[in-house]
Amino acid sequence: MANLYVKAVPPADLNRNTDWFMYPGVWTTYILFLFFSWLLVLSIFGCSPGMAWTIVNLAHFLVTYHFFHWKKGTPFSDDQGIYNSLTWWEQIDNGKQLTRNRKFLTVVPVVLYLIASHTTDYQHPMLFLNTLAVIVLVVAKFPNMHKVRIFGINADK
C-alpha cells in the first residue's frame, strides 16, 4: 500500500485556497474521515449506530455549511483580497459549475442522509433534523445559487 504512487499534476488554478482540492487523495480522506468520526462518536457516546450516524450527519452539516457556504475569502492575504466576497464553494474550480469535485461534494450529504435515516429506521425527531440538513446543504450547492445571498444574509458590507 505504501508503494502505491499517484501522479500529481499541478492544476492551472491560481487560487491557493482551493487548488489543494484538485490533488489526489482528497475524496478518500474525506470519506475515511467521516467513517472514523462515526466510530469515534460510537465509542464516546455509546449510542446506537443510527444515533451515531445522525450525530455525524448533523455535525457534518454544521461544519461544512460554516466553512463552505458561510466563511468568505481566504485564510491568507497574498492574493490581496480578490476572493473576499466569495465563499469557498463559489471559489473552487474557478467558479465553474458542475465539475467532478462539485458533483462529489453534492453527493456526500445525500449519501450521509440515506445512511443516517436508514439506520435510525426513519424515526422522528432524527428524520426531521437529517432532512433539514440535507435540504439546506444540497440547495446551497445548486448552480443557480452561485453568488446568491438570500435576504442579504452574509452579503458584503
Add this chain to the structure above:
Amino acid sequence: MIAIPYLTALTTHFSYGLLFVFGHVRDFFRKLMFFTNDNLQGYAPICLGAEDFYIRRLYLRIQDCFGRPIASAPDVWFDVVERYSNDNNKTLKRTGNISRCLNLGSYNYLGFGGADEYCTPRAIESLKRFSPSTCSSRVDGGTTLLHNELEECVARFVRKPAAIVFGMGYVTNSAILPVLIGKGGLIVSDSLNHNSAINGARGSGAIIRVFQHNSPDHLEEVLREQIAEGQPRTHRPWKKILVIVEGIYSMEGDFCKLPDIIAICKKYKAYIYLDEAHSIGAVGKTGRGVCELLGVDTADVDIMMGTFSKSFGSCGGYIAGSKELIQYLKYTCPAHLYATSISPPAAQQIISSIKVILGENGSNRGVEKLSQIRENSNFFRSELIKMGFEVLGDSDSPIMPIMLYNPAKIPAFSRECLKKNVAVVMVAFPATPLLLARARMCISASHTKEDLIKALEVISQVGDLVGIKYLLGEADKQQQERMKLE
C-alpha cells in the same frame, strides 16, 4: 509530474485538516475569552475576516524555521544567529551565539556571494568614488558612468541590442508589466510563475489566464480558446497578447520548454516575456542563461528579464530587448522615472562579475565556475536520487527541491539539519501548493566536494530520521534493472 505515495497524500490531507481544526478551536476560545474593548470602536479592523488565520495558526508555530538572521556574508560557510522562544514561537529572541553552518539556501550560484578577489576591491573603490547611493532617480541625477556601462555590459552579455537596469528585481517585474500591457490585453502566464510577475500582471489591468506548468500543448489550447473568444463580454479582438514564462522555476528547479513555447507564440503572434531570474549566469556554456542552454536564438524572445541577486552577487534587475523597446521603457516605466537608481557599488559588482564570467579580466575563473556548478549540481542530484529522496528538477539545474509533503516534516527537517550545522530553506504553503511542501537546496560553484559530501551525509541521516526517502524502493529497482542489462 510529481509521484506522491498515496498513503502520504492521505496523511498530509489529514494533518492539514487537524492543524486547521486546532487553529479554529483556538480562535473560537480566543474570541470567547478576550473580548477586549479597546478604544478602537468604529474603526474598521486591520485584517478583514480571517485573512491572517494562516499566519497566526500555522506559520507562527514553525516560525523559527523561517527568517533566520545571519551574521556574515552568504558564502558557502556562514554564521547563523541562534534564537530561542519563551512563548511557543510567537516571539523569537536572539541568544547572541552564532553557529557556523553550511549554506545550502542562498542563491549563490557562482560563488560571488562571498568576497571575490576581482570584484570586491573594485566594488570598494567605486563605493569610495561614487558613495553608496546616487540619492536620485535615473532621470534627475542618478545616472552615473557606471549605470551606462552596466546597461551596455548587460546587453552585450545577454546578446540583445539594449538593456535597462533597475534597483530591485521584484520591482522590475511588477513595474514593467503594467507599462507593457494594459486593459484590453491578455496575459497568459505559467501556473508556477513568481509572485512578482503575478503582481505585475494584476497591476496591469489586463485579463490573466494561466496555463499548466511547462505544458506547450495546454498553452496552445488556452491561446486558441482566448483568441477565438476575444475580450470578455465584448468579444472584440485582444489588443496585445503576452506570454510570461521563467527560465528556471525556483520552486521546481526545472527548465522552461522554451523552443516549443516560442514556436507556439510565433504561430499565434503573441509576445513572449522570459524571466531569467535564476538561470542567467548559472546555466549555459558561457553562463548566458537558458537560451544558450536550449539553443534558442535570443532574437526570438521579445523581452528578456533577469535579476542580479542570484548569480552576480549584487541586487537589482534588468530588462533586455530591442532598442525601441528600451527607449520606450525609459520614457514610461515608473521604476526608471521615480525610483532611486541602482546603488553604484552594486552596479560595479555586477560589471566585475560579468567580466569574470566572460573571462575578460584575463583569467579563466569564469569558465571554471560554470563547469564547477554544473558538476556540483549533477553530482548532488544523482547522489540524492540514489539515496531514495524525491528530488525535482532537470539535470544541470542548480536548484534541487526535496519533497517533504507532511506539514510536520517541515520543522523537523529544518531543525535537525540546523543542529548538525547545515542550513536549508523550507518552502511551504502558500508559496507552493498545499500538499507539496519541500526543502529547497541551491548549489553554488564554491561548494567543494567535501562540503557536498558532508551535506549529503547530514541530509541522509536527517532524511532517515524524518522519513522522507519516498523513492527508496524505486532507486534500488532502477539500479537492479540497470545491473541486469549490463
